[in-house]
Amino acid sequence: MPWDLNLDASYVGSQSRHLIALRNLNAIPYGTTFQPQNQDPTLRVTNPGALLGSNAYPAQFVTPYRGYNDSIANIDFGANSNYNSLQVSLKRRFATDLFFGIPYTWSKCMDVADSDGSYQRIDQLTSTRTTANAGSILPRTSN
Numbered sequence: 170m171p172w173d174l175n176l177d178a179s180y181v182g183s184q185s186r187h188l189i190a191l192r193n194l195n196a197i198p199y200g201t202t203f204q205p206q207n208q209d210p211t212l213r214v215t216n217p218g219a220l221l222g223s224n225a226y227p228a229q230f231v232t233p234y235r236g237y238n239d240s241i242a243n244i245d246f247g248a249n250s251n252y253n254s255l256q257v258s259l260k261r262r263f264a265t266d267l268f269f270g271i272p273y274t275w276s277k278c279m280d281v282a283d284s285d286g287s288y289q290r291i292d293q294l295t296s297t298r299t300t301a302n303a304g305s306i307l308p309r310t311s312n
């Protein structure tokens with residue numbers, strides 16, 4: 170390269186499979202609070218114009234396994250993550266002990282669960298709906 174520059178470019182990537190994540194076996198299925206059989210008739214009388222789902226029974230009455238805590242944690246080895254990066258550096262040596270360098274790294278790390286204590290979705294769409302940037306402060310939302 171001109172001016173005795175040295176350009177170095179490299180790719181770094183990794184994938185992890187079968188990571189630990191928790192699955193809540195006593196989670197309320199999606200849409201349960203909107204079903205007619207789960208509406209509390211005493212709340213419907215006092216608040217007839219309320220939005221659909223706001224008159225539902227309390228959570229402990231609509232969980233699949235009544236009488237237990239809100240969470241029955243099951244350890245599942247279904248989480249995964251991946252990391253990809255492009256690392257570029259430009260260097261120039263001026264003398265035997267003096268050099269100049271500019272490094273740059275572009276990277277992306279995505280995962281399903283951020284730690285061993287993270288919960289997965291209760292349906293089969295965990296890997297397709299909750300993949301997000303690792304350590305992201307943004308909420309994981311369904312698309």
